[in-house]
Amino acid sequence: MKRWTKAMVGVASIALVTAGCAGSGGTDPGSDAGTDEQRTLTVWLMDGSAPETLTTALHEEFEKANENVTVKYEIQEWNGIQDKLTTALASQEPPDIIELGNTQAPAFAAEGVLTDLTGDIDALNGGQWLDSLKASGEWDGKQFSTPFYAANREVLYRTDMFEQAGITATPTSRQEWLDAIAKLEAKFGSSKTFQPLYLPGQNWYALLSFIYDEGGDIAEKDGTTFTATMTSPEAKAGLEFYKQLVEASGTTAPKDNDEQNPEQAGIFGQGEVAMMIGLPWEVDTATKDKPELKEKISAFPIPSKNAGETAPVFQGGSNLAIPVNSANADLAKDYLKLMLSDKYQGMLAEGGMVPGASTDLSALEKNAVSKAMADASKNGRSVPATPTWATIEAGQNPLKDMLTAYLTGSKSLDQATKDASTALDAAFSAS
Template sequence: MKRWLKLAAGAAALTLATAGCAGSGGGDTASGSGGSDGGTLTVWLMDGSAPDSLTGALNKEFEAAHAGVKVNYQIQPWNGIQQKLTTALASDTPPDVIEVGNTQTPAFASDEVLTDLSADVNSLNGAQWLAGLKASGEFNGKTYGVPFYAANREVLYRKDMFAQAGITAPPTSNAEWLDDIAKLKAKFGSDKDFQPLYLPGQYWYTLLSFIWDNGGDVAQAQGKGFKSTLDSAGAKAGLEFYKQLVDASGTTAPKDNDEATPQQAGIYGGGKVAMFIGTPGEVATAAKTDPSITDKTGAFPIPSKTAGQTAPVFLGGSNLVIPLNSKHADLAKDYLKLLTSTKYMSQLAAAGYVPGTSTDTSALDKDPLGGVMAKASKNGRAVPTSPKWGEVEAGQNPLKDMLTAYLTGKKSIDQATADANAALDKIIGG
C-alpha cells in the first residue's frame, strides 16, 4: 500500500497549465491509444494497484464481450507519473482509462481534461461507491472520477502489552482510550523508553479524524473556491484532543516532524511502543525489525468522543477517469462498469485494499487488520476537493505548522488556528 500512498496521500497535484492547453503536448506518451485502429482501448493503472490475476481475467472478459476490441493494458511506474499524466491528459490521443490519485482528481477536472461522468453514475455502479472516495471524484457539482480503491488509518496495538496491562478489550471511546494509556503507563512506565502511544507532532492525517469527529472541517466550499475553517470550534476541539493524547502518552516522537521522519513503523518494531496510528501495511515494515510483531499486533478503529462510535478517517486512494479527448469514451465506460462490478472489486479486497465501488469487503474482513480498516472506511472522508490541494501537501503545510506551534507551546490554540486558517486561505481560497 505504500506504493500508492506516494501519490494518493502526499504527492503534489501539478496543474495541467504547465503543460499547455489540450492537444499541445501528446508526443509519444499515448501512442497506440488513438482512433486510427478504432479497436484498441488503452488502460493505465499504477504499479501495485491491482493483481495480475484480476486484470488478466478482466481484460479477457472485456475483449470477449466486445468483438474486435483489444485492451492495451499498461502498468505505470510511480516514478515520474505526475508529469506523464499531465502530458497524456493534455494530448489529442490520451489513454482511454487512467488511474489517478483521489487528491489529484479535482485538479485535473478543473483543467477541463476529464470526461464528465455525472450522467453515468448509476450505470457505473454508483449506488455502491464508497462515500469518501465518491466526494473526491466530484468538482463543481459534477462527477469526474469513479472510486477505485482506498486505505485508511487505524490504531495498531500490541495485544500482549494490552493483556499484561489488564486491558481486556480495545477502547470504544476517547475516554476509554485515555484510560488505557494510563494503564499501559502504570504497567510499563518504569522503562524510560516505553511509549503507550507513538504520535508524531505533525501527523495531520490523524488530526483530520479528530477535527471531523468534533464537528469541524478543514474548509468549506465557497463560490469557486474554499473558505478555511481551521479556526472553528470543532477544529479547535480536534486540535485540543490531539494534544491530550500527546501529553497523556508522553510520546517522544518529534513535534516538528510527521510519521515518515523517522518512520513510525520502525519505531513500533523496536518493541517499546504499545500503539501507533497507521495502515495495516505498516506492520510488515515493523516486522523487518521484529518478525514476531506481526502475530502480536491487533487493530481497532480510531475511537470517537461518542462512546460506541468511530471517528471519521481520511481515505487515501485512487479514482478512475476517462480523458476528455478519449476516442473510445463509450468503450471506456463499459470497461469501468465491468471493473467496478462486485466480481472484480471482491478480488481487489482479497488483495488487501478497501474496494472503492462495492459494499462487499468479505475477502478483506478475513484479515484481522484489514477487516478493521474496511469497517472504519465506511466512515471515511476526503480532503477539500480544491484543485490546489496538492500545493497544501507538497508545500508549507499549514496544518503541520499549526500542530507544531500548538504542541510546543509557541502559540496559543487561538493564534495557531488563526494563523493556519489564514495560510490555508491563501492557497485554496481563490
Template sequence: MKAWAKAAAGAMAVALTVAGCGGGSGQNNAAGGERSLTVWLMNGSAPTSLTDELHKEFEAKHPGVKVKYEIQQWTGIQDKLTTALASNEPPDVVELGNTQNPKFSKEGVLTDVSADVSELSGGQWLEGLKQSGAWQGKQYGVPFYAANREVIYRKDLFDKAGIKEPTSREEWLEAIRKLKAANASDPEFQPLYLAGQNWYSLLSFIWDEGGDIAKQEGEKFTATLETAQVKSALEFYKQLVEVSGTKAPKDADEQKPEQAGVYGQGKVGMIIGLPWEVDTAAKTNPDIKKNSAAFAIPSKNAGSTAPVFQGGSNLAIPAGTKNADLAKDYLKLITSAKYQSQLAKAGMVPGTSKDTGELEATPFGAAMAKASRNGKAVPASPKWSTVEEGQNPLKDMLTAYLTGAKDATKATADAAAKLNGLLG
C-alpha cells in the same frame, strides 16, 4: 495520497512490464487491425491476478479489441497526466489519486460520467472518493479503491495489562494510562507513538468534533480552522501526546522517522497507521505481526468510530478519448462486485462495493473496513496538491501548538491565513 500509495506499492507486488509514455486512444494494430483500449493504472494498485482476469474477460466481450495495459509510477505522474490529458491521443482510462482528481475535473480534460453513475455501482460508492471525483455538480471520477488509518496495537501487551479494545476517546486515554503503568519499569517504552505532525489523524479529531478545515462556495474554498471544533481537536491531540509521553518529534510527521520501524522495535504499544505498516514493522521484528491487532479510531461519542481520511484512487475517462464507449464498458467491469472483491482480498477498501467480507479476513483489514464506513476526503480543491506538497499549514499548526510556541487561537489563525493563500 502519494505517501500511502507508495506504501501500498510495496505491499502488493505487480509484476507487469512498465510501458512507455505514449497514450494511444483509438490506435490500430498494424498486423490485425484491432482497436486498442489504452489503460493507465498505477504501480501497486491492482494485483496481476485481477488485471489478467479482467482484461481477458473484457477482450472476450469485445471481439477485435485489445487492452493496452500500461503501469505508471507515482513519481512524476502529475506532470505526465497533465501532458497526456491535453494531447490529441490520451489514454482511454486513467487512474487518478483522489487529491489529483479535482484539478483535472476543473480543467475540462475528463469525461462527465454523471449519466452513467447507476451503471457504475453508484449506489455503493465510497463517499470520500465520490466527493473527490465531483466538480460543479457533475461526476468526473469513479471510485476505485481506498485505505484509511486505524489504531494498530500490541494485543499481547493489552492482554497483560487487562485492557480491552477502546470504544471511545476516554477509554482510549485510559488504555494509554494502563499501558504506561504496566510498563513503567522500562524508560524506553511508549504506550502510543504519535508524531507531532500526523495531520491525517488530526483530521479524524476535527471531523469527530463536527468541524472541518475548509468550506466550498462555488469554486472558492475558504479555511474553517478558527473554530471551537478545531481547537477542541487540537486539545485532544495534545492530550494523546502528553498522557502517552511519546518520544516522537513534534516537528516532523510519521515518516520522519518511519513510525512502522519504531513500532517494530518492540517498545511501542500503539500507532495510528495503515494496515500494511505492520508488515513493515515485521521486517525489524518478525513476531510483531502475530502479537498485533487493530481497532478503528474511537469517537468522542462512545460506541462510534471517528471519521477517517480516505486516501485512494479514482478512475476517469479522458475527454479526448476516441473510445468512450469501450472505456465506459471497461469501468463497468472493473467496478463490478467481482473485481472489487479481489481488491478487498488484496487489502484495499473497495471503492464501489459495500461488501468488505474479503477485507475482514485479518484483524487489520477488519478494523479498516469498519472505519471506512465513516470515511471523508480533504476539500476537493484543484489547488489541494499545493497544500500537501508544500509547507502544509496543518503541520505547522500542530507543531506550534504542541510546543507551546502558539496558543490555539494564534495557531489556528495563522494556519487559516496560510491555507487561504494556498487555496487562493
C-alpha cells in the same frame, strides 16, 4: 506498497491542442464504428494498485466480450506521474483510462481534460460508491472521475502488551483510549524507552479524525470556492484532543515532523511501543526484521468521543477517469463498468484495500487488522475537493505547521488555528 501517499506536485496549466477537443470525449457510445475494426484500449494504472490476478482476469473478460479489442495495460510509477499525466492529457492520443490519486482528481477536472461522467453514474455502480471518493471526483456540480479503492488509518496495537497491562477489550471511546494509555504506562513505564502511543507532532491525518469527530472540517464549500474553518470551536477541540493524546502518552516522537520522518513503523517494530495510528500495511514494515511480532499485532478503529462509535476517518485512495481526448470513450466506459462491478471490487477487497464501489467488505473481515479498517471506512471523509489541495499537501502544509506550533507552545491555540486558516485561504485562492 506505493500508494497515493506519495507527494504530489501542483498541476501545470494544460492547454488543449485544439478547442474542439474539449467536447464530448471521443467516440460516443452509440457510434457506428465498424464492429470488425480492430481497436486498442490503453489503460494506465499505478504500481501496486491492482493485483495481477485482478487485472489478468478483467482484461481477459473484457477482450472476450469485445472481440476486436485489445487492452494495452501499462503500469505507471507514482514518481513523476503528475508531469506525465499533464503531458498525456494535453495530447491528441492520451490513454483511455487513467488512475488518479484522489487529491489529484479535482485539479485535472477543473482543467477540463477529463470526460464528464455525470450521466453514467448509475451504470457505473454509483449506488455503492464511497462518498469520500465520489466527492473527490466532483467539480462544479459534475462527476469527472469514479472511485477505485481507498484505505484509512486505524490504531495498530500490541496484543501481548494490552494483555499484560490488564486491558481486556479494545477502546471504544476516547476516554477508554486514554485509560488504556494510563494502564500501559503503569505496567511498562519503568522502561525509559517505552511509549504507550507513538504519535508524531505532524500526523495531520490523525488530527482530521478528531476534528471530524467534533463536527468540524478543514474548510466549507460554496460552489467551487473553499473557505478554511480551522478557527471553528470544533476544529480547536480536535486539536486540543490531539495535544491531550501526545501529553498522555509521553511520546518521544518529534513534534516538528510527521509519521514518515522517522518512519513510525520502524520504531513500532523495535518492540517498545504499544500503539501507533497507521495503515494496515505498516504491519509488514514494522515486522520486516522481527517477523515473530506479526502475530502480536492487531488493530481497532480510531475511537470517537461518543462511546461505542468510531471516529470519522480521512480516506486516501485513487479514482479512475477517462481523458476527454480519448478516441475510445465508449469502450472506456464499458471497461469502467467491469472494473467497478461487484466481482472486481471484491477482488480489490481480497487484496486488502477498501473497494471504492462496493459495500461488501466481507473479504476485509478475515483478519483483525483489515477488519478495523473496514469498520472505520464506513465513516470516511475526504479533504476539500479543490484543485489546489495536492499543492497544499505536498508543500508547506499549514496543518502541519499548526500542529507543531501548538504542541511546542510557540503559538496559542487561537493563534495557531488563525494562522492555519489564513494560509489555507491563500492556498485555496491561488491560481
